[in-house]
Amino acid sequence: MASTDRRLRIIAGADSFGSDLKDTLVAQLRALNIDVQDLGTDKYYSVGEEIGRRVSQAAATSDPSIETRGLVACGTGVGVAIFANKFPGVYAATCLTPGEAINARSINNCNVLAVSGMNTSPDVASQILDSFLNTPFKSPCPASGSNPWPSDLESFFDSSLPEMSKIGTPKNAEKETPKNAEKDTACMLCSLVKNREFTGVEIMPGGSMSIVRETPTSAFVKFKGGSVEPGHHHTFGHDVVVVQGRKTVWNLSKGEKYDLGVGDYLFTPAGDVHRVKYWEDTEFFIKWEGQWDIFLDEDLAAANAALDKQQKEN
Template sequence: MAQQPTKLPIKIIAGADSYGCNLKDSLVSQLRSLNIEVVDLGTDKYYSIGEQIGRHVSQAANNNPNPAVETRGLVACGTGVGVAIFANKFPGVYAATCVNPDEARNARSINNCNVLAVSGMNTTPEVASDVLKAFLETPFKSPCPASGSNPWPDEIDQFLDNSVLEMKKIGALENGEKGESGGCNLCSLVKGREFKDVDIMPGGSISIVRESPTAAFVRFTAGSVEPAHHHTFGHDLVVLKGSKRVWNLSKGEKYDLGVGDYLFTPAGDVHRVKYFEDTEFFIKWEGQWDLLLDEDHAAANAAIDKEMEN
């Protein structure tokens, strides 16, 4: 039997890139007129807003088994496709791009969709309003266009329940849900390697696995700070564990990074880092490893404390 509509109040995490911001603003106004709580992350560049929405919804879905509020996401870009792809990188996130109300009803009924992605270039505010309404009002496993507006047969009803349970396991690297491969291949490579302290970075240690171009695994303990510094060569990094914030002082930008996130920092860009948890990441320099400090730890901590207060 199809379940009844959720009785939990809904909270929406919303955001858009520059191609979807006007449509997002219109839908946020609609949500607030319905007295639905909205956290509007505003406008960010391209894929990153999809990643931010995905992380927020994933954390809400996975960190609290008995929530008082159901957290969903709303994200808009030019097509609605790219942001949905990035949001879906997170466990417990089921993002769908919907261009009409029937697609939203199907996505909610069949996939328990919890992030609605919309197209700022191809969907009018009027149609998007109807899409949002269907997204809000359609319960999981309810009659929908795909079911001919009839209740799902018992065997399909059971399949839908099981599919959601299976989807929750995809991407999960914690609590023993690692599968036959043992989880992340990069994480497996770091096991057993010897880490050496980085003298000028308290709390940091490194295991270099290749030199010039350089590849390494790096660890920092929770609360550690990297003062503003730069490198002769650009570098790519992927976070394997924990979370951090990177301020690119040269560009006036900041990035919150968690497990699976990627960041490229160009050669010469001055950046400062704060670690919120014990964190590990894989990093690759385009040349040899070097690190040139642009401030001391006291100045870095003072700057970060001021930033966090604001």
Template sequence: MSQHTGHRIKFVAGADPFGCALKDTLVSHLRSLDIEVDDLGTDNHYSIGEKVGRIVSSGTDSLEPEIRGLIACGTGVGVSIFANKFPGVYAANCLTPADAINARSINNCNVIAFSGISSSPESSIETLNNFLNTPFKSPCPASNSEPWPENIQSFLDNSIAEMSKIGTTATFPEKINSPNSCSICNLAAGREFSPVDIMPGASMKIVRESPTSAIVRFTGGSIEPAHHHKHGHDVVVMKGRKIVWNLSKSERFELGAGDFLFTPAGDVHRVKYLEDTEFFIRWDGDWDIELDEDLATAAANLGKEV
């Protein structure tokens, strides 16, 4: 239980290599206050910002515990940009203790970003304490430390509901088929896929968070180099054909439309797409991937396998 807020807060934290030392200091400070922290460790700034933002976004409807984020990179800007891509995430880069007070008072920020290059541990701890202590709409440096006037209070009250609609289907009511439509049906007609940078030829649309479910597409001839996940995953092929080699168990599976495959957590597997393929995948937890070989090595090994 946080002594700062009177209700339970859980933090999700992460940083890039330039912010990891400061992040570790701040995580230790939070834990010393008996605040639960899920430390996602270190990754590049856009990936760790995305991971923290995704989790905070998926927990915005939770009252207990309240989910907040703590992110850091060299400047604090990069991680906040990618955390802010998710609905309900309000990440602010706070270089001073006053920035944190303003961010909480005016924007009800739920993710705080730090600069591992510009900010000292001592100043950052004070900044983090302000982020914990400051309620929404409270006096802040921007209000000259005075209570907000009634008209500003009213504006801030209304802003919460209006901001929460941005990035959701509520912003685009014409996309909703009927009041009883499920979210997957709403997404299907105008589904937009994003490239998977580490997998040439791949694009993905995440349709559910934690546990993660997604629709994935690969162009024919594409290769997934040997890799593994920390969670097991189910795959159902919707169209196309692919071959999966489970290298950990020396097994080979050729899959077509309608076929199902479960790959256990940690099993190293390599995939070759024989034609344009689309499949549904569900992990037993959050999406992650660890490569065990590069693309050139995978292509060379597949030349011996196929």
């Protein structure tokens, strides 16, 4: 391909929401005579984790004449990317347009493409994949106005990816002896959220939020232990990954209950009414499929009364 002089191998997989789109893109890859390892269909976290692990291992140990990348698909393309990115040397990006794929390859040397089975048509996904395959790292892209990058930015791109692997490690660790070295057990997301400024969510007592992207909206959210989110719904579905603490979500529309701890993921569809209880101080990453909004379906007193009743019945 134009993006590399090495032979290209793609490891692909999807959950049930992304399997059809994945099959279409795998057929496209094979028509191009690209070596594809199709892991099939499994839960979004299993697929994302396995492909992330394999791409990471390939980057560290494989034949330098072969470049290994990943292709993952789920309903939104977000969950699989989050789990793939748990591994060193993996730069997974959710791309909804060909331009986003070009930017991700040019700026971030993205090596795992994540696509949305619910939001992306096969024709658009085909264009996204083509951009992913044929865009070299540091090449002109929409973010650069399709002009060559200045030398100082190219230098930054070269240094930024190795620096990413140091996030969450103690400062000056290389100067510390094993005896006095301090262990840092924080995960990457916790390290990223540590210094962000949070704004209180007036409609939800005990909650605060730091929005990092708008429409579709991504944010880090904190709730104090003991807080309750009364039953509410959103115009758009949303993905949640817990990075600290423990919470329970009741999907009142479907009559389902989810106990979530660190590392757990949950997707709540658009319009589903849900109530949340935070058992301890909790932080999570959340992504809405569109803009952020919230509509209360009960007040706080009614929510607490319902929770008290459930506790007595149990």
